[in-house]
Amino acid sequence: METKKQGSRTFALTCPPSVAGWGSVVGKKEGQGPLGRCFGSVSQDSYFGEKTWERAESVMQEQALAQALEQAGQPAGALDALFGGDLMNQCIATSYAARSTGVPFFGLYGACSTMAESLALAALLLDGGFGEWTGAVASSHFCTAERQYRTPLEYGGQRTPTAQWTATAAGAVVLAKNGPGPYVTHVTVGRVRDRGIKDANNMGAAMAPAAYDTIVKDTGRSSGFYDLIVTGDLGKLGQALVVKLFDQDGVELSNYNDCGLMLYDLEDQDVHCGGSGCGCSAAVLTGLLLEGLRSGQWQNILFCGTGALHSPTALGQGESIPGICHAVALSARR
Amino acid sequence: METKKQGSRTFALTCPPSVAGWGSVVGKKEGQGPLGRCFGSVSQDSYFGEKTWERAESVMQEQALAQALEQAGQPAGALDALFGGDLMNQCIATSYAARSTGVPFFGLYGACSTMAESLALAALLLDGGFGEWTGAVASSHFCTAERQYRTPLEYGGQRTPTAQWTATAAGAVVLAKNGPGPYVTHVTVGRVRDRGIKDANNMGAAMAPAAYDTIVKDTGRSSGFYDLIVTGDLGKLGQALVVKLFDQDGVELSNYNDCGLMLYDLEDQDVHCGGSGCGCSAAVLTGLLLEGLRSGQWQNILFCGTGALHSPTALGQGESIPGICHAVALSARR
Numbered sequence: 001m002e003t004k005k006q007g008s009r010t011f012a013l014t015c016p017p018s019v020a021g022w023g024s025v026v027g028k029k030e031g032q033g034p035l036g037r038c039f040g041s042v043s044q045d046s047y048f049g050e051k052t053w054e055r056a057e058s059v060m061q062e063q064a065l066a067q068a069l070e071q072a073g074q075p076a077g078a079l080d081a082l083f084g085g086d087l088m089n090q091c092i093a094t095s096y097a098a099r100s101t102g103v104p105f106f107g108l109y110g111a112c113s114t115m116a117e118s119l120a121l122a123a124l125l126l127d128g129g130f131g132e133w134t135g136a137v138a139s140s141h142f143c144t145a146e147r148q149y150r151t152p153l154e155y156g157g158q159r160t161p162t163a164q165w166t167a168t169a170a171g172a173v174v175l176a177k178n179g180p181g182p183y184v185t186h187v188t189v190g191r192v193r194d195r196g197i198k199d200a201n202n203m204g205a206a207m208a209p210a211a212y213d214t215i216v217k218d219t220g221r222s223s224g225f226y227d228l229i230v231t232g233d234l235g236k237l238g239q240a241l242v243v244k245l246f247d248q249d250g251v252e253l254s255n256y257n258d259c260g261l262m263l264y265d266l267e268d269q270d271v272h273c274g275g276s277g278c279g280c281s282a283a284v285l286t287g288l289l290l291e292g293l294r295s296g297q298w299q300n301i302l303f304c305g306t307g308a309l310h311s312p313t314a315l316g317q318g319e320s321i322p323g324i325c326h327a328v329a330l331s332a333r334r
Numbered sequence: 335m336e337t338k339k340q341g342s343r344t345f346a347l348t349c350p351p352s353v354a355g356w357g358s359v360v361g362k363k364e365g366q367g368p369l370g371r372c373f374g375s376v377s378q379d380s381y382f383g384e385k386t387w388e389r390a391e392s393v394m395q396e397q398a399l400a401q402a403l404e405q406a407g408q409p410a411g412a413l414d415a416l417f418g419g420d421l422m423n424q425c426i427a428t429s430y431a432a433r434s435t436g437v438p439f440f441g442l443y444g445a446c447s448t449m450a451e452s453l454a455l456a457a458l459l460l461d462g463g464f465g466e467w468t469g470a471v472a473s474s475h476f477c478t479a480e481r482q483y484r485t486p487l488e489y490g491g492q493r494t495p496t497a498q499w500t501a502t503a504a505g506a507v508v509l510a511k512n513g514p515g516p517y518v519t520h521v522t523v524g525r526v527r528d529r530g531i532k533d534a535n536n537m538g539a540a541m542a543p544a545a546y547d548t549i550v551k552d553t554g555r556s557s558g559f560y561d562l563i564v565t566g567d568l569g570k571l572g573q574a575l576v577v578k579l580f581d582q583d584g585v586e587l588s589n590y591n592d593c594g595l596m597l598y599d600l601e602d603q604d605v606h607c608g609g610s611g612c613g614c615s616a617a618v619l620t621g622l623l624l625e626g627l628r629s630g631q632w633q634n635i636l637f638c639g640t641g642a643l644h645s646p647t648a649l650g651q652g653e654s655i656p657g658i659c660h661a662v663a664l665s666a667r668r
Binding site: 004007009011014051052054055077080081085088089090091092095096098099102103104105106107108109110111117121124125127128129130131189190191192193194309310311312313314317319322324 | 338341343345348385386388389411414415419422423424425426429430432433436437438439440441442443444445451455458459461462463464465482523524525526527528643644645646647648651653656658
């Protein structure tokens with residue numbers, strides 16, 4: 001069985017797994033955005049009833065996964081494996097959420113590419129003949145991420161024009177070996193790309209080269225095949241850079257958008273360059289894209305998770321910010 | 335194709351991938367231990383020629399992977415996917431090492447279970463029909479880990495009797511679809527277990543329940559099948575706890591050891607309860623175990639990566655330390 005051309009980074013799935021259920025949980029600000037009505041639940045409380053924001057993020061993951069399992073009509077115990085991650089050091093939102101469900105668990109770190117990375121591995125495992133049900137989950141929380149990566153929230157630091165807003169959001173997906181779709185048909189594994197960006201407030205520029213590298217070089221289809229190519233989350237600046245890179249190749253990306261531009265109203269919600277964080281693309285996928293594939297709004301989507309593998313420690317030592325982009329092709333039909 | 339019984343967490347690989355190459359890189363102290371002569375290379379310089387210990391850890395991964403690729407007779411470009419991780423926040427040792435090789439990369443976070451987690455996924459991907467060559471890599475460095483998880487090195491804190499010594503070590507493995515072995519025959523996916531341990535200097539106790547949960551409940555073989563069951567890295571206390579848990583079930587684990595007890599001389603090297611860190615089990619696997627399978631010293635080994643999903647932030651908020659254990663069954667013959 002040959003599932004990919006030699007030297008390519010794209011695996012074509014032989015029997016594409018079906019997305020059997022999905023769930024999304026967001027915070028107040030995300031609920032006020034253009035996609036506010038699309039999400040499974042919106043909390044007005046940034047603590048989600050917990051004592052700390054870190055605990056809150058775990059609860060968001062648990063709730064999103066519970067929604068996805070309910071839609072799939074399965075108990076948590078049905079999952080043969082759950083793939084997940086988040087932005088916190090040691091990925092604790094995910095570890096503690098996985099503790100509560102007690103399912104077989106693979107922890108990932110892919111920064112904001114985590115939803116695509118987890119979805120990719122969950123699909124590859126099933127298509128490889130391992131198990132019947134797999135899950136993928138990712139989250140971020142503005143209040144856990146900003147103080148860890150940049151400045152204490154109480155500091156009230158002025159945000160630069162290039163900054164993005166870390167989404168308070170979680171998304172989860174449950175895959176089945178068979179079902180009515182939508183389907184995961186292809187997976188392109190990302191490579192770490194680095195063009196020397198050292199500004200922790202300009203993640204879009206750090207990730208854009210990786211997005212370009214994955215979309216253009218390897219999917220083996222023309223960009224016109226997709227009704228929608230969506231990166232997550234490059235924001236306004238990063239998205240413009242990707243458009244420019246394609247433009248240099250003479251390719252017009254008319255069907256291209258970015259989750260960071262879709263989650264918020266950039267004019268009215270003071271998010272500067274747009275949304276970011278693992279939860280941003282996770283929530284747009286599970287709140288909007290999968291529903292649109294099921295309803296017939298779109299037939300083919302290329303979901304490209306983009307992650308800035310940003311470390312305050314490495315930046316302090318003079319390192320630049322590497323980026324990665326994993327792409328997952330989704331289709332309404334097999 | 336049914337590769338596991340329903341409700342089990344063990345996948346039996348249909349066409350077990352062959353471990354085509356392995357590499358190990360350790361620091362001075364590890365080179366002075368009982369396995370000192372087994373490793374691919376030993377550095378007397380904790381900086382490995384770099385300006386920071388964080389950069390040094392990336393170099394260790396690059397060197398270990400280069401050894402593994404050389405033994406496999408393949409260039410880095412042959413890898414269809416590399417799975418890897420480390421203990422540092424945002425797993426930067428791995429991200430920057432993956433940047434330098436430029437191969438398709440899946441980032442993982444599994445604390446000290448990372449070598450088993452990456453090996454498991456690299457094997458599942460190949461056996462699933464995806465690609466020809468995959469890689470797995472993990473590392474830790476005493477100087478990057480201790481200051482991040484506990485106290486600044488300069489502080490010279492007194493270590494408790496239950497403490498383990500984070501190994502300065504990296505291990506890498508290259509898998510092939512076919513070859514002369516040793517082979518990865520089974521993978522058991524871990525679950526997050528937590529018995530309420532809150533002592534950051536007692537990781538062994540935090541991980542022991544997960545090791546017991548994975549070894550006893552799910553491998554579907556009697557423990558006597560294996561010439562060696564090896565956990566990594568519970569240390570003296572954690573290992574004793576696992577033995578006790580089995581003892582309560584009336585099972586004597588006569589063939590059981592722990593990488594944390596194998597890497598150092600506990601009497602003479604002042605490591606208290608033994609070794610720990612992703613690099614400890616990675617180096618014992620790639621320095622000793624795979625060689626022993628190839629030479630005929632052992633026929634069947636159950637390699638159980640144990641991780642304490644420990645977070646200083648979560649501990650400070652009153653959380654306990656969850657553990658996880660992924661097991662990979664290795665055999666000299668298919």
